[in-house]
Amino acid sequence: MSRALLLAGHGSHLNADSSAPVYAHAARLRERGMFDEVRIAFWKEEPSLSRALDGCDADEITVVPVFMSAGYFTNEVIPREMGLNGRKCCIRGKTVRYTAPVGGHPSLARVVVQRALEAGATGDEALAVLGHGTERHRQSEANVYQQSEFVRALGAFPEVLTVFLDQQPGMMDVFDLTARAEVVVVPLFIADGWHAGETIPEGLGDLREDGRRLHYAGAVGTHPSVADVILELAAEAAAW
Amino acid sequence: MVKREPYAFGQLRIEFDVQTPVVHGPAATGEERRIEAREDALREWVRDDALGRYRPLPTARTMRPGWYVRCEPGFSLDDALEVIYPLAVRHQRMLAEGTLRLVSLQRVFDRQSGRYRAAGKLSAAGREAARRVLCNRCVKVPLWDGETAGSKDIPCPEPCSLMLSLCREAALWEEAPPAPAPIDPSVAWAAFDEPGNEIRETYLRERSAPANEVGLLR
Numbered sequence: 257m258s259r260a261l262l263l264a265g266h267g268s269h270l271n272a273d274s275s276a277p278v279y280a281h282a283a284r285l286r287e288r289g290m291f292d293e294v295r296i297a298f299w300k301e302e303p304s305l306s307r308a309l310d311g312c313d314a315d316e317i318t319v320v321p322v323f324m325s326a327g328y329f330t331n332e333v334i335p336r337e338m339g340l341n342g343r344k345c346c347i348r349g350k351t352v353r354y355t356a357p358v359g360g361h362p363s364l365a366r367v368v369v370q371r372a373l374e375a376g377a378t379g380d381e382a383l384a385v386l387g388h389g390t391e392r393h394r395q396s397e398a399n400v401y402q403q404s405e406f407v408r409a410l411g412a413f414p415e416v417l418t419v420f421l422d423q424q425p426g427m428m429d430v431f432d433l434t435a436r437a438e439v440v441v442v443p444l445f446i447a448d449g450w451h452a453g454e455t456i457p458e459g460l461g462d463l464r465e466d467g468r469r470l471h472y473a474g475a476v477g478t479h480p481s482v483a484d485v486i487l488e489l490a491a492e493a494a495a496w
Numbered sequence: 497m498v499k500r501e502p503y504a505f506g507q508l509r510i511e512f513d514v515q516t517p518v519v520h521g522p523a524a525t526g527e528e529r530r531i532e533a534r535e536d537a538l539r540e541w542v543r544d545d546a547l548g549r550y551r552p553l554p555t556a557r558t559m560r561p562g563w564y565v566r567c568e569p570g571f572s573l574d575d576a577l578e579v580i581y582p583l584a585v586r587h588q589r590m591l592a593e594g595t596l597r598l599v600s601l602q603r604v605f606d607r608q609s610g611r612y613r614a615a616g617k618l619s620a621a622g623r624e625a626a627r628r629v630l631c632n633r634c635v636k637v638p639l640w641d642g643e644t645a646g647s648k649d650i651p652c653p654e655p656c657s658l659m660l661s662l663c664r665e666a667a668l669w670e671e672a673p674p675a676p677a678p679i680d681p682s683v684a685w686a687a688f689d690e691p692g693n694e695i696r697e698t699y700l701r702e703r704s705a706p707a708n709e710v711g712l713l714r
Contacts, residue, residue: 267552268552269552269657269658269661269684269686269687270550270552270684270686270687271550272543272544272550279536279539283535283536299657300552300657301552301657302553302554302555302582302583302656303582303583304654304656304657306599306604306654307583307587307653307654310583310586310587310590311582311583311586328610332609333609333610336607336609337607
């Protein structure tokens with residue numbers, strides 16, 4: 257029985273770097289040789305989600321959404337475009353398993369902590385998990401809070417906060433949420449794109465408070481260890 | 497040893513140095529640049545056009561000219577073609593085997609939700625113009641629109657996300673027609689909502705032109 261791993265990403269019509277983390281994780285996973293095929297597909301790039309299964313020869317395909325939140329794309333767009341009905345289904349003679357998104361897995365919390373330490377944190381700071389958030393889909397918010405809980409459970413930082421780009425509590429209020437002198441902000445984003453690479457560091461760069469310091473980490477989704485999270489999701493799905 | 501004949505594949509030309517495949521980009525004057533036979537290096541090279549603009553549609557006829565890649569052991573011709581034109585070889589083979597599923601533009605519209613649901617409101621004339629303007633800029637043959645492909649053509653079995661995006665914008669333009677603007681090459685290739693975008697302006701010109709002029713633009 258041959259096995260394929262298919263990473264499903266958003267992609268972009270306008271930003272060339274948006275899909276880079278998906279390609280990078282796929283390359284890492286190919287090197288490990290645990291699957292007969294490691295493929296990629298995107299909503300807004302080629303190969304498209306709707307034709308992704310055309311590219312898979314394997315009998316068993318595990319689709320892992322490289323998204324930070326469960327929500328519109330993971331609940332509606334990916335299943336619809338790929339013709340998936342349920343977390344395990346049969347499509348044209350192939351068994352297709354569809355996992356939860358990378359961002360919802362407890363093991364991603366370790367990557368959040370790694371990102372914070374790489375940004376210069378020592379473990380004495382408050383760690384702020386920064387999600388996109390949107391007033392339109394509450395599940396997106398729930399996902400970020402849940403990931404903060406996973407980080408808190410690791411006990412690597414004395415205080416774990418949750419802030420958002422597009423809803424309250426906003427990232428610009430981060431110093432109001434803690435009395436600690438130093439805060440490390442870790443963006444729960446897939447790519448260092450427009451938000452995680454530009455608007456957020458620019459916004460936080462304007463945040464000043466006497467005697468206090470803010471560290472800003474790279475996007476969680478670009479960390480090489482995300483490949484391990486993908487493998488955990490795939491391993492869990494194999495038991496279904 | 498049988499000498500393998502060169503052939504064209506989209507905008508590419510595939511030649512063989514003895515048995516080693518060499519993929520050439522579109523012709524250019526001067527010496528060709530050699531691109532490393534690595535997936536990431538090749539992807540980065542074909543990602544942008546000659547003006548440095550991102551190419552979100554890999555099969556768009558905007559590939560920069562003057563380069564080649566030698567397919568070394570460990571990086572086969574199929575590997576290179578999959579990076580340059582994802583699924584093209586696979587779809588060619590599926591078409592030959594009679595297993596290529598075709599999906600119409602209407603079916604793509606019907607399954608949309610969210611911001612792309614509006615695309616389904618585009619008129620028949622608008623859909624035809626969108627297909628003409630976008631697909632004429634692509635190396636694939638749109639089988640989904642009833643065209644037929646030869647064995648060497650790259651078949652397109654289903655409208656792409658860029659077609660969907662263009663149809664959405666075009667549906668909005670039918671409700672509130674925008675003023676045409678001169679084409680501005682600095683505007684992103686797929687920024688259809690931005691005045692000066694080449695595809696947007698060509699579409700708007702086609703839709704405002706008398707029928708006989710549209711025929712000339714085909």
